[in-house]
Amino acid sequence: MSIAFATIHELRKQLLAKEVHPKEVVESLLDRISSVDSRIKAYNYLHPERALESAEKADVSLPLGGIPIAVKDLISVRGEPCTCSSRLLEGYIAPYDATVIERLRAAGAILLGRTNMDEFAMGSSTENSAWGVTRNPWDLSRVPGGSSGGSAAAVAAQEAIAALGSDTGGSIRQPAAFCGCVGLKPTYGRVSRYGLTAFASSLDQIGPLTKTVADAGLLLEIIAGADPRDNTCEPEPAPSFSTKLGEEIRGMTLGVPKEYFVSGMDPEVEAAMQKAIAHLEGLGAILREISLPHTPYSIATYYLVATAEASANLARFDGMRYGRRAPGCNDLLETYGRTRDEGFGREVKRRILLGTYSLSSGYYDAYYLRAQKVRMRIREDFLTAFRDCQAIVTPTSPMPAFRLGERTEDPLQMYLADIFTIAVNLAGLCAISLPCGFTQAGLPIGLQIIGPMRKEETVLQVGYAYEQSTSWHTLRPPLG
Amino acid sequence: MTYEAVIGLEVHVQLKTATKLFCGCRNEFGAEPNSRVCPVCLGLPGALPVPNEAAVIQTILTGLMMGSSIRPRAKFDRKNYFYPDMPKNYQISQYDQPLCLGGEVSLPVLAFPKDAQKEPQALAGKKVRLVRIHLEEDVGKSFHLENCSGIDFNRAGTPLMEIVTEADLTTPEEAFALLTTIREILRYGKVSDVDMEKGQLRCDVNISVRPVGTEAFGTKREIKNLNSISAVRRALKHEIQSQIELVSSGGTVVQETLRWDDARGETIPMRTKEQAHDYRYFPDPDLLPIRTEGRLRTEAERRMPELPETKKSRLRETYGLSEYQASVLASDPPLADYFEKAARSTRNPLTLANLTLNDYLALRQDSPDPMSIPPEYFGQLADLVSDGTLNSRQGREVLAILIQAPRPPKEIAQERGLTQISDSQVLEEFCREAIAANPKSVADFKGGKAAAINSLKGFVMKKTRGQANPQRIHELLESLLREP
Amino acid sequence: MDHSVPTVGIDVAYVAGLARLRLSPEEIETFGNQLEQVLAYVKKLEEVDVQDVVLAGEEKGFQNRLRLDLALPELSPNEALENAPQQRGGLFLVPRIIE
């Protein structure tokens, strides 16, 4: 079996035992990429020479020594582009490392390349990319999900051992579910956002996309923890998240929100979910129905909060100090207007407009402020629910991967795909998505486990118990 | 009909911190362009702000010095508008929860321009109310080149404090006095050097006019970015006059934002920023709110200086100084401190004050650091002058020597033979000589022309090469001339 | 999900102006319709009782996280200007600013 198919844990063992050399790992991945990425288009940018060079010097005694990691193309890596899959950032070379990149480097990881995404992380399909769409490794006519679709597809197609993504409303978990891999969204403030191009500052978190739950825990341990450069980052150092891996979940109470099983869910997803619940019960967990009464408001709340923040966050992309400036303009106003019109894709413009509108004079209280208040109600729902359970289980997405082009011009339909993931970001919680079955057509289905704030070890424990007693995670897309 | 002006100010002051408001770049004027920048203050993708504690403390301290109420909870907001000197196209500022609310600044006479200090407005002791004091980041500096503009972001992100007054002012001189007073207070708190040359104080003014006795406000116009206290006075004078002319000739003032051309003495309407008044403020999600209670407030209180007005009255009462002397000393806190140290070594602080304000200040202008004189020597010198050992000219001479090489002033005086001739017999000799040599003056004096004594005095001073106490000579000559 | 009839009128051109987006007439129309749909949808937030909500950061036990006033390394002027679409004499060049 190709080295590229290995997990972080497997590879670490082999590297420490000197059964493989880091250079072989990189070469094996580059081979895999060259044989499948023309079909998938998971990567925006690769730097083979640099990766091979780091592999040469890799110290395998470090926690990620010699392990290549793919990074979503919106995290700053010194000396590399950071396009956010936007034409506007064409030509920009980041002069600094994000905190997570510093930590990956310090842990000995090798930076392999940059993965495709929806432009500025706005989207659920990775179709909104200036550099072309990424395809789902399980069905090339379908989307990989988004916005971290490139990272999820790369991991699923064995083009990466593991990857970093970012999650604002489900952007790690939903593509992980669509592609049949593991995606973890940490508690807000757990991982420093310094160097992560902001979409919605109060919702964004960086997290791992991996082949297994244990790998997700390991990667999170490396990147998490206090950072004085991010005011919203928790001041505590990251604990060991993997301590409870392997502990049984017998007697643990898991909540199942009744509001999540109403209308619009794909029957195959619902069936897989019921099976997963039964399986967890089989492991000794106590499943209990809970209520999250403000669930119907989460999408509206999310789109107001996220777009308002985004409208300001994306104002800096104006072609004045970096990026692509529209040529041949006559004055300042025209330069702004054309640079941003030519540089941004339709979804980004749509969201900037919504955010600008909802903050504009006279509307702030009715839209943004009200949404922030409803957001606190959604958070209270979870606080109440977690009095009766230690984690909550839901489907990650109400449907499996949809076809390319199916939803691009129906924003509301696209937004509704995020219904189960969005509330987690609004409430600042942690959650993991892992494979829990397949549709008849062979598309992966994701199980989401939501934990209270700072309880990553619980979602990892439950996820691990489920994963280790099922075999979904061992299946691979039919790519040859 | 007579009109009065209604004026409010927004005063922007650059704070004296080592680093910028939200990043660790040095807060330094005059560096090579774009050499004090980082991903944060350039607004690069992914960079995040973290507030500088010192800037927050200095703003709270300013609030304490100006009697504001320090809000227990404050937050930062984003003010959205596009401008090439603003890297993120939003400015991090404070909207509805500033650090300080309210406050008051009273206008002392000497804060008014010299030519207005005798006017009733200067003597009124007016108090100007403040609306708020908040903290925000400054923008970069733009240079207008031939067919484009060039931007230096060294200033972008440096801490800027904004003090907003109520529209309590009615004359350009009051605005001048307010700014002078604010400048003095800020220097006292070591919050800012308020160096106009470096653009550390910039001011927006709002002006409207209304018939005297009416309550309703007229339409206001705003002049932006005035960068010196005297320019504020000139711009206001011009603007008030033109508004009054307009209104009294039947016209109406149109709300407008103006720029002041100081060289040409006229206002020019600004073309941009007009449409962009929809700033879409919202709380900056990158920044946590700030709780001022506890450490921040305690630290500001610890740094609270004695305020200028308190210092002035204390100097007057403790040392018997005049209002003027106290004000000049108080306007220069290090000098006032030095004076107070020296005052411990003299029996006559008033003489010390004269020495300080007349001779010391004059000498200080062209010598490097006269404060290197140990204060006790300076005090002793004041005693030598006040007890008549040295006259004032000699005092000045000793002072000059003291600056070069500090030694006890008595030693210097003796060494240089500078002590006054105090031996009465010797002095009497000189006086008799003067009387003998100037019969005409003697006759004039005896004929009732009292001033004639001055030429006799001059004769003695010349003979003694100035080493006599003029007052003593005067007395001696008088008694000799009155001898039968 | 509720797709009620749009009730909000948006001046898309004004909003696009604020956001410095130069949109085509086609975009103005399409986005206008889509935004009205989204805004009609978010109207449902009015149903939620938000009285006495305590916003984030206003909770008890909140701790400040401020930075000490200590200098950190800056970028060199070359690094700073490396990405500038146009530069000269150490300055970022931009279209003429009119005051």
Ligand SMILES: [Zn+2]
């Ligand atoms: Zn900086």
